[in-house]
Amino acid sequence: MTDWLSPEEWAAVRLSLKVALTAMAASLVPGILVAFLLERGRFWGRQALDVLVHLPLVLPPVVVGYVLLLGFGRRGPIGSVLAEQFGIVFAFRWTGAALACAIMGFPLLVRAVRLSIETVDRKLEDAAGTLGANPAWVFLVVTLPLIMPGIIAGMVLSFAKAMGEFGATITFVSNIPGETQTLPTAIYTLTQVPGGEAGALRLTLASIVISVGALLASEWLARRARRRFFA
Amino acid sequence: MTDWLSPEEWAAVRLSLKVALTAMAASLVPGILVAFLLERGRFWGRQALDVLVHLPLVLPPVVVGYVLLLGFGRRGPIGSVLAEQFGIVFAFRWTGAALACAIMGFPLLVRAVRLSIETVDRKLEDAAGTLGANPAWVFLVVTLPLIMPGIIAGMVLSFAKAMGEFGATITFVSNIPGETQTLPTAIYTLTQVPGGEAGALRLTLASIVISVGALLASEWLARRARRRFFA
Amino acid sequence: QGKDVVVFAAASLKNALDDTKAAWEAETGDKAVISYAGSNALARQIEAGAPADVFLSADAEWMDHLAGKDLIRPESRTDLPGNALVLVAPKESAVRVSLEPGLDLSPALGAGRLAMANVDAVPAGRYGKAALEKLGAWEGVKNEVAQAENVRAALLLVSRGEAPLGIVYRSDAAVDPNVRIVATFPEGSHPPVVYPAALTKGTTNPKAASFLAFLRSAKAKAIFEKQGFTVLNRPNA
Amino acid sequence: MILDVDIRHRQGAFALEARFRSEGRLTALFGPSGSGKTTLVNAIGGLIRPDHGRISVKGRVLVDTKRGIGVPKYRRRIGYIFQEGRLFPHLNVRQNLLFGRWFTPRAERAANFDAVVELLGIEHLLARRPSALSGGEKQRVAIGRALLADPHLLLMDEPLASLDEARKAEIYPYIERLRDEGGVPIVLVSHSVAEIARLATSIVVLADGRVIASGPAAEILRHTSFFPQAGPAETGALIETRVSGHEGAFGLTMLATRAGTLTVPNLDLPVGTPVRVRLRARDIILSLTPPEGMSALNILPGTISSFGEPDGPSIDVEVDCGGDSLIARITRKSAERLSLRPGLPVHAIIKSIAFDREVLGGAGGERDL
Amino acid sequence: MILDVDIRHRQGAFALEARFRSEGRLTALFGPSGSGKTTLVNAIGGLIRPDHGRISVKGRVLVDTKRGIGVPKYRRRIGYIFQEGRLFPHLNVRQNLLFGRWFTPRAERAANFDAVVELLGIEHLLARRPSALSGGEKQRVAIGRALLADPHLLLMDEPLASLDEARKAEIYPYIERLRDEGGVPIVLVSHSVAEIARLATSIVVLADGRVIASGPAAEILRHTSFFPQAGPAETGALIETRVSGHEGAFGLTMLATRAGTLTVPNLDLPVGTPVRVRLRARDIILSLTPPEGMSALNILPGTISSFGEPDGPSIDVEVDCGGDSLIARITRKSAERLSLRPGLPVHAIIKSIAFDREVLGGAGGERDL
Numbered sequence A, B: 001m002t003d004w005l006s007p008e009e010w011a012a013v014r015l016s017l018k019v020a021l022t023a024m025a026a027s028l029v030p031g032i033l034v035a036f037l038l039e040r041g042r043f044w045g046r047q048a049l050d051v052l053v054h055l056p057l058v059l060p061p062v063v064v065g066y067v068l069l070l071g072f073g074r075r076g077p078i079g080s081v082l083a084e085q086f087g088i089v090f091a092f093r094w095t096g097a098a099l100a101c102a103i104m105g106f107p108l109l110v111r112a113v114r115l116s117i118e119t120v121d122r123k124l125e126d127a128a129g130t131l132g133a134n135p136a137w138v139f140l141v142v143t144l145p146l147i148m149p150g151i152i153a154g155m156v157l158s159f160a161k162a163m164g165e166f167g168a169t170i171t172f173v174s175n176i177p178g179e180t181q182t183l184p185t186a187i188y189t190l191t192q193v194p195g196g197e198a199g200a201l202r203l204t205l206a207s208i209v210i211s212v213g214a215l216l217a218s219e220w221l222a223r224r225a226r227r228r229f230f231a
Numbered sequence C: 001q002g003k004d005v006v007v008f009a010a011a012s013l014k015n016a017l018d019d020t021k022a023a024w025e026a027e028t029g030d031k032a033v034i035s036y037a038g039s040n041a042l043a044r045q046i047e048a049g050a051p052a053d054v055f056l057s058a059d060a061e062w063m064d065h066l067a068g069k070d071l072i073r074p075e076s077r078t079d080l081p082g083n084a085l086v087l088v089a090p091k092e093s094a095v096r097v098s099l100e101p102g103l104d105l106s107p108a109l110g111a112g113r114l115a116m117a118n119v120d121a122v123p124a125g126r127y128g129k130a131a132l133e134k135l136g137a138w139e140g141v142k143n144e145v146a147q148a149e150n151v152r153a154a155l156l157l158v159s160r161g162e163a164p165l166g167i168v169y170r171s172d173a174a175v176d177p178n179v180r181i182v183a184t185f186p187e188g189s190h191p192p193v194v195y196p197a198a199l200t201k202g203t204t205n206p207k208a209a210s211f212l213a214f215l216r217s218a219k220a221k222a223i224f225e226k227q228g229f230t231v232l233n234r235p236n237a
Numbered sequence D, E: 001m002i003l004d005v006d007i008r009h010r011q012g013a014f015a016l017e018a019r020f021r022s023e024g025r026l027t028a029l030f031g032p033s034g035s036g037k038t039t040l041v042n043a044i045g046g047l048i049r050p051d052h053g054r055i056s057v058k059g060r061v062l063v064d065t066k067r068g069i070g071v072p073k074y075r076r077r078i079g080y081i082f083q084e085g086r087l088f089p090h091l092n093v094r095q096n097l098l099f100g101r102w103f104t105p106r107a108e109r110a111a112n113f114d115a116v117v118e119l120l121g122i123e124h125l126l127a128r129r130p131s132a133l134s135g136g137e138k139q140r141v142a143i144g145r146a147l148l149a150d151p152h153l154l155l156m157d158e159p160l161a162s163l164d165e166a167r168k169a170e171i172y173p174y175i176e177r178l179r180d181e182g183g184v185p186i187v188l189v190s191h192s193v194a195e196i197a198r199l200a201t202s203i204v205v206l207a208d209g210r211v212i213a214s215g216p217a218a219e220i221l222r223h224t225s226f227f228p229q230a231g232p233a234e235t236g237a238l239i240e241t242r243v244s245g246h247e248g249a250f251g252l253t254m255l256a257t258r259a260g261t262l263t264v265p266n267l268d269l270p271v272g273t274p275v276r277v278r279l280r281a282r283d284i285i286l287s288l289t290p291p292e293g294m295s296a297l298n299i300l301p302g303t304i305s306s307f308g309e310p311d312g313p314s315i316d317v318e319v320d321c322g323g324d325s326l327i328a329r330i331t332r333k334s335a336e337r338l339s340l341r342p343g344l345p346v347h348a349i350i351k352s353i354a355f356d357r358e359v360l361g362g363a364g365g366e367r368d369l
């Protein structure tokens, strides 16, 4: 069963999963936070933040990768500080791939969560407040459950995007088998040489299978979340 | 004022705008329709449609471009029919770029609209029904206005994605200045040659300016739509 | 058993290099990992401190760029097997063109496009443009050129029948059953197609030199030739 | 038969099994919270499709699961005032009010927009969105929206629950006119016995998803046992009377009953108009002799016909006054002290003031709507 | 001072300008729809911050815009029963009920969950989500949620509007106990004069965003002009009485008033308990001579002290009965016929049955909650 993919291809599948899950998980909390800031905040620079969040969508992925390389590379201003102070290295590591995917998927996550926040009935939050819940608790026990559909949708988008992200990843962390070679970069490599089509197709199928799994899981989660409202 | 970009670069800017607007406009109605089918429909193959819609996100853009070429190319099963029956040609045309962008942005649009549909209070639709509105009218005068925030968000995402889409476009319709050279492909080309950074940066800025404009426009629209609810 | 040799190589070399790597690994028992991407991306990554030991570029330009920044060891630089540039057409096409000075591709193109890799950025595109200029055909076709992201994509356009003609490497054209090689560009019409290889300045892996040396060996030569490359294998001037 | 319902429907743990026929122009649904009133109204309105059964209104079959009939809600021409408002948040009040009109054939647009708006006192709200309305304002707009759809069937689920008495007093006559003139059958859910007594012509009593009683209002209201929740205050008899004269100087109107003349606060109705009067058992005093020098103006002679079951300190005494039967609720102590027994002649004493509008059904009509 | 409010607030076209002080343990807010009741409650509850002014409850300053004080709502320890439910859709009924408890200091968790659940009759709903509840069930859960938060201030915005009478009758005593024993100040919005008369100790009357009257319940309820919307039925006098004895066999209780003894349906209270009684003007008949052979058990001698303004056919007559002042509403015709004038001795006749629970305030306490 396992031999329809080569060990190296399996490595790419595993790595892609790891990268996509990490990207999704790591962007979740900041994504919800930023969505809140953008939807509810009234601060100077809100619009700038909005634009910043959308940039990964607007710019060609290669540009995003290049910017990441300049910023988070070994010699980049952020990368060098992170490496020296905290020992966190992104350059040419799978973590870098995850960072690239997280950033590329970030606008999608934020938008989905924002949409949900917009529809939350503020009156319910007020009601929770009168019952003694301070804003943090209101967020945790009322708002968060109510925006679950948006969070799930955002996670799906973020995960799916990470499964397909190629331009920023290969530009930022290259395409090192076992370390940064994700499914999309592996597929890309195969399209660059004669006779690679079959391999590309196999990997594409693997990617689709994973995504179907993720979609089914998300639908299941969403149904569960929805049942909470209409049981 | 206009000479900070070369005529050829201006052409790319104009083309990108045209492509992005077309992609957004063309995917709007099908996007809303598919979102409805996925959210409300209970038909055989729903899950398959769901996966299909997400594929452009999951697959590397190059693969999407490749698939488009196979399907919508001169000899592709769909492309040949369209060309013969309706005279619609995508290959090497800006329309092909728009098609690629539309398809790449489609999952984003659909997701946003779905999220909004999910939060529509079915009881309001019922109320409209009792007042004599048949399902089509209910959709037009109740559901559609209520999901406006999702539609606007979807349009923003679709437009932004189209402004940044590169892989599928260049693979499908290649890079013909004045015809299919959009901003991202122009930027990409500049990043490929040593010393192209300055030009890439200029075009990137142009791209950001356009997107800021689009974002502001969308926020304005969204505020108008929201005012409808809370005036 | 030390660290693996990390090789940054132009994506078009994948087939040949994968085989070469396997042979080298079998012979030495050492291991190498190869990261395939566009030469430009790889060069920029090396600039940004990528942990590459060996760099194989698709053309001289990016290698020169790194050399200018003192990021490779000039003494190790070698030009690896090159390639020939050919004009291709879909296999059912009956078009005949002979690539001589005074060339005019318009009749052969008709209303179609000439598929090439990006003529500013991608080596195959630049070589092709140079050749067409040399043959006096560039001005006539430059507005008809469909520039693909890379040479494989250009080949695909011809192979799918989207473009009636295309300019690609012989190594790619030879194995695509859907295209026919119409003619080969004369060697002098464009700068020689070579793949410069070199050790990076930052390499500390002693096995890197062994890998680079192996690339020059007869075994490697055979592998490259099997993949349709022309072996030049001459030390850089 | 105006309303003919025979349905069964499950909803979670709750089973509705409703079977009744109503000849009434206004059928009131009465029953404790959770007894299935809204569910029943939803079935009539087409918001839920009952699992089994049949519903017809004025002979038109709306649902018949056996014959596979289910008229979609948008073809039923109903005006449904929901228990929870359900205004369209994206439309302003005017647009909400006119919503149903868009879908009403031009020829059938009868309801007068300005009159309804004035009746409900919502002129100043027309340009606002529902989110900027108070609770009672929302409810009034919801009433207006249903009325302006020119429905063929009006479903009202506690429409007046959060309105003040003054507003209610203005709306009642309108509903009465709809009931009596419009030919629009009305189904009204209400917890207020006073409201039901004033408006209903038929009553259906629900408990736990089942119909425990149904029939003409006068008959059902007599049975205190069906209204345990009403408190003892509201029991009484309904009698039909006719305006027999006016005493303008004192602001009084005389009503002819079979037992004699009732004097009530002025009714702006021509002589001869039929008026339904509810004589509340708690308002009636019985006296062995015709009293003298007393402020009460109405003294009807009659004969005790029967006693009800004693209920706590009180007992209901039925008095036959020339054919109309009244019910007086008195203490057991008084009954014993006065040695009341069937056949004994007595006088029923009722204050004129005890007849407020609420008790005088069918009296509406000051407004020209 | 329990409640001290002096605020101004604009909300769209509406301006609230409320200024009143209330000593009452239960302050009722009364006024027509749109008069600003909910807005005022929201200001007390901290849901809106008034533009200007000051609110303090039991000496604790909640808002003082001048001094920049604004206690956030989650520190006010309020139990707010909203006009529109506002149950948490993602929590089941039990979780909704216990929501406030999570945030109540352990030592202050006094309300008995089981007792409240039983009082409201929602045991069988505990596992359900709000979307599967009927309108009245939702409202009951909302009441329970507020009560179980062990609030220091209870805000009730038409809490009983869509409940049936039986359920109301069960809940009233509980509210009375909260009012009398709990030391929890209560603010109640209601359109029902009967409800207010039973529960309120103070009343604030709003109209168009302004306070047009405020003061002790007994005093305000006397002024019919403040309750134009109440209909004439509900005017009356509140008098303080004391249980003086029981007549078990007839199910009656005797109350001592300054004018004499009132016989009312049995109250399950020990002799000596103070009871507040509302004598509705419409229930009182005046007689020049003490009547004989009549079912009415209560005949209080007194002297006419004054007349009110004539209102349509009727006029209010104030009768001084040994210091307690009653109001009788009679027709002008009777007043003239009997030649009533101040100083004339008369007898006020009231049926025992006319005293239902609604009219007997402060009488709760059968349940042990």
Ligand SMILES: Nc1ncnc2c1ncn2[C@@H]1O[C@H](COP(=O)(O)OP(=O)(O)OP(=O)(O)O)[C@@H](O)[C@H]1O
Pocket: D131, D132, D133, D134, D135, D136, D137, D162, E011, E012, E013, E014, E031, E032, E033, E034, E035, E036, E037, E038, E039, E040, E083
């Ligand atoms: N968000 C808002 N924007 C503008 N005006 C509002 C808003 N909410 C309420 N109002 C207006 O404020 C006034 C007072 O509203 P409020 O809700 O306090 O009334 P209320 O006394 O509670 O009435 P009801 O008995 O109908 O609930 C009303 O005239 C209403 O139209």
Ligand SMILES: Nc1ncnc2c1ncn2[C@@H]1O[C@H](COP(=O)(O)OP(=O)(O)OP(=O)(O)O)[C@@H](O)[C@H]1O
Pocket: D011, D012, D013, D014, D031, D032, D033, D034, D035, D036, D037, D038, D039, D040, D083, E131, E132, E133, E134, E135, E136, E137, E162
């Ligand atoms: N979606 C649902 N799922 C399961 N049970 C439900 C649902 N909706 C209502 N019920 C139950 O059905 C019963 C009848 O509900 P219905 O709304 O008809 O009551 P009602 O008579 O209108 O009560 P109320 O006077 O409180 O509005 C209730 O016991 C309620 O709990």
Ligand SMILES: [Mg+2]
Pocket: D037, D038, D039, D083, D157, E134, E135, E136
């Ligand atoms: Mg109901």
Ligand SMILES: [Mg+2]
Pocket: D134, D135, D136, E037, E038, E039, E083, E157
């Ligand atoms: Mg209110």
